[in-house]
Amino acid sequence: MVGCRSGATDESRRDRQEAQRGRDDIRSYYRASQRVTLAPCPPLAGERRADVCVIGGGITGCSAALHLAERGYSVILLEARGIGFGASGRSGGQILPGLGTDIATVEKALGREQAHAIWEMSRESVRLTTALIEKHRIPCDYTRGYLHAAVKPRHVRELQEFQARMARDHDYHALQWLQGDALRARVVTDAYPGALHDGEGGHLHPLNYTLGLARAAQRAGVTICEQSPVLKLEHGRSGSGIVANGSGGQAGRARVHTAQGSVSAEFVVVATNAYLDGLVPRLDERIMRVANYIVATEPLSEAQVAQVLPGNDALSDANFVLDYYRLSADRRLLYGGEVSYTGREPRHLKTRMDGKIRRLFPALDGVGIDYRWGGDVAITMNRAPDFGRLAPNVYYAQGYSGHGMSLAGLAGKLIAETIAGQAERFDVFAAMPHRAFPGGHWLRTPLLVLATSFYTLRDRL
Numbered sequence: 030m031v032g033c034r035s036g037a038t039d040e041s042r043r044d045r046q047e048a049q050r051g052r053d054d055i056r057s058y059y060r061a062s063q064r065v066t067l068a069p070c071p072p073l074a075g076e077r078r079a080d081v082c083v084i085g086g087g088i089t090g091c092s093a094a095l096h097l098a099e100r101g102y103s104v105i106l107l108e109a110r111g112i113g114f115g116a117s118g119r120s121g122g123q124i125l126p127g128l129g130t131d132i133a134t135v136e137k138a139l140g141r142e143q144a145h146a147i148w149e150m151s152r153e154s155v156r157l158t159t160a161l162i163e164k165h166r167i168p169c170d171y172t173r174g175y176l177h178a179a180v181k182p183r184h185v186r187e188l189q190e191f192q193a194r195m196a197r198d199h200d201y202h203a204l205q206w207l208q209g210d211a212l213r214a215r216v217v218t219d220a221y222p223g224a225l226h227d228g229e230g231g232h233l234h235p236l237n238y239t240l241g242l243a244r245a246a247q248r249a250g251v252t253i254c255e256q257s258p259v260l261k262l263e264h265g266r267s268g269s270g271i272v273a274n275g276s277g278g279q280a281g282r283a284r285v286h287t288a289q290g291s292v293s294a295e296f297v298v299v300a301t302n303a304y305l306d307g308l309v310p311r312l313d314e315r316i317m318r319v320a321n322y323i324v325a326t327e328p329l330s331e332a333q334v335a336q337v338l339p340g341n342d343a344l345s346d347a348n349f350v351l352d353y354y355r356l357s358a359d360r361r362l363l364y365g366g367e368v369s370y371t372g373r374e375p376r377h378l379k380t381r382m383d384g385k386i387r388r389l390f391p392a393l394d395g396v397g398i399d400y401r402w403g404g405d406v407a408i409t410m411n412r413a414p415d416f417g418r419l420a421p422n423v424y425y426a427q428g429y430s431g432h433g434m435s436l437a438g439l440a441g442k443l444i445a446e447t448i449a450g451q452a453e454r455f456d457v458f459a460a461m462p463h464r465a466f467p468g469g470h471w472l473r474t475p476l477l478v479l480a481t482s483f484y485t486l487r488d489r490l
Contacts, residue, residue, distance in 0.1 A: 057236075057402040058325035058363065059118060064168045065240035067112065068247050073254040073290040079105040081448065082285045082292040084259050084308075085300035086110075087117035088434065089426050091242035092161075092441025093298045098249035100449055105292050106251055107285065109258035112243045115304050118236035119404030120434055121323065121353045121365045123343045125175060125230045126152045129430030130412035131191075132199070138411075138462055141198065146457050148199050154439035155229055161438065162233075167241025170358040174342035175230025176207075178221040184347040185223050192225055203228045215340035218389045224344070232343035232355045235434060242438070254287075259308055261286040262297065264420035283422055296448050299425035300441070302433070303407035309425075314465035315415055316407040316428045322374075323365040324382055325357065325400040326393065334360055336392035352385060362386065362393065374403065406431050409463055416440060416458040424448070424455075428463070 081097050083090045086108030094106045108114070128135065128151060135144040162171050179185045188206070195201040207215065208223035215226065247253060265283040285292045299309060303318045329337065338344070338356050345353035352366035364386055369375050379401070387394050409415050409428035414436060416426045424447060426440035443455040 056400055057119060058323075058357065058361065058400040059234060059236035059402075061400065062234065062357070062359070063236055063240070064234075065237050065244055067240060067244055067253065070108070070112070070253040070255040073105075073107060073257040073287050073292065075290045076293070077105055077252075077290060078293045079103045079252070080294065081105075081296045081298065082107065082283070082294035083298040083300060084262070084285065085115075085298075085302065085304070086112040086239075086243065086253065086255070087115050087300060087302060088239050088242065088437035089117075089302065089440050089444075090298065090300035091117075091239060091246055092438045093300060093444045094251045094253075094441070095242055095246040095249055096442045096445035097448065098246060098251045100445060102448070104246070104251045105294070106243075106246070106253045107257045107259055107287065107292070108253065108255045109301075109304065109306075111255050112253065113236045113239035115302060116404050116406045116433065117239040117437065119323070119402060120235045120406075121343070121345075121355065121363065122232045122235040122238075122434060123175065123230065123345065123353065123355070124155055124158050124171070124233060124435045125227070125432065126155050126435075127432065128413055128436070129408070129432035132195070134411055135413060135461065138413075139457075139460055143457055143460065145199055147461075148201070150439060150443075150454065150457070151436060152201075152229065154435040155231075157438050157442065158233075158238075158435045161242065161245070162238070165241055165245040167238055167245075169234040169238040169241060171231060171233040171238075172341055172343075173228065173231040174215075174340055175227045175232070176216060176224045176342045176344040177227065178216070178224040178344055178346045180221065180346050180348055182222065188223070188225050188347060215342055216338055216344055217336050217392075220389050221346070226342070230343065233434075234358070238434075257287045257289070258306070259285055259287055262299070262308060262423070264297075264423050281422075283420075295422060297423045298441075298444055299419065299423065299427075302427045302429065302437075303405040305407075305427070309419060312415075312419075312425060312427060315463050316409055317370065317466055318405050319408055320369040320374075320403050320405050321365060321431070322367050322369075322378060322382065322401070322403040323363055324386075324398050326362045326364075326386070327397040327399050329356075329360045329362065329393070329396065331360075333392055333396070337362060337390050361399070362390075362396075369403075406433075410466060411461075411463065413461050413463075414440070414458060415461070415463045416443070416455060418459070426458075 080102040083106040192204045205226045263284040283297045343355040354364040408430040412430040415428040447455040
């Protein structure tokens with residue numbers, strides 16, 4: 030499923046899937062409400078030279094480019110389509126501390142001390158998001174408040190245990206347990222027996238935020254080339270001793286090739302996430318490309334908002350295959366959920382998603398849906414992000430597993446720190462072990478579908 034280039038059948042399937050994603054982008058509420066514009070970003074042409082070449086124009090790539098440029102490096106960013114085309118510009122827009130996996134998974138792999146360091150850096154990622162929005166005056170409607178909602182009694186126990194563990198082991202006290210009238214003051218539905226409110230979480234307009242980072246990067250001197258898919262990456266040899274705005278020996282430089290040009294760079298950042306498309310096969314093996322879907326209602330009246338999310342929080346439920354939603358700045362309900370591992374839209378998707386909204390919020394019965402779109406995220410086997418090096422001069426970050434809106438910004442900053450010679454924080458994340466998905470190219474998707482079906486059944490129990 031993930032970017033295979035091994036035959037005409039796979040190529041044709043990928044072309045059809047990309048065409049569908051393009052149509053999804055046109056139907057996106059985020060594109061319709063875009064408020065940030067960039068200086069022209071023409072495709073790469075000819076041979077170019079830079080200190081760093083960044084591949085990918087999502088939050089990871091734009092953050093890396095911005096932070097590198099602020100340190101004095103010359104940077105060229107190559108984006109295969111347009112800035113924010115992928116998950117960074119299509120997601121639910123939730124800004125949360127933590128990872129896509131439970132902190133216990135990180136503790137088991139790395140120990141309590143390193144897990145705590147990762148947790149604190151995830152909190153830093155939220156603060157970084159706020160700081161970048163304020164510094165660069167990004168109009169992305171950032172709002173505080175997040176609810177993690179229990180759907181069944183088992184979730185109640187698990188969430189309350191999580192709250193206690195985070196306070197005891199990680200000195201985190203921003204979580205408040207809500208139920209009854211206290212919960213209904215924030216989400217007006219009978220679907221949830223309780224929820225954790227996280228005062229450090231929040232939500233924003235993801236496309237405007239991503240474009241805002243790209244605009245800031247341009248102003249800092251970054252050259253952005255859209256419609257420039259990378260066809261080949263040559264690592265080169267490292268060790269030529271670059272400094273900001275300097276250049277090392279030509280033999281040590283990496284080279285990044287597109288159809289119309291190439292970039293010679295001392296360092297390369299691979300920031301494609303789900304849209305790797307076979308560029309680095311050994312990274313492809315460690316992520317699964319999963320499609321997710323969102324709808325946006327017509328604008329709600331103030332009375333309807335009072336019967337849905339009067340506290341203007343973002344919310345996700347505690348199911349393994351979860352649903353999530355929030356209000357937009359113009360009072361639309363943005364509701365996300367459902368998954369596809371095949372690149373094809375799930376059967377009866379419209380009926381299922383519209384039905385979920387009506388069951389959760391009877392006050393919205395009859396409310397129209399103005400936009401429907403989808404996009405892909407990359408998940409890892411353990412749902413923890415995958416940071417690392419492909420060579421001493423080639424860095425990557427991927428696999429945020431649906432939890433990357435704030436963490437990707439920090440990933441870009443950590444990569445910039447590492448290129449500048451301060452690798453300690455990046456290496457805490459890079460120490461997290463990751464495995465390839467089982468089954469190889471042909472069986473990995475059916476095996477994941479089978480496993481997900483088990484957890485979906487468990488969600489219903």
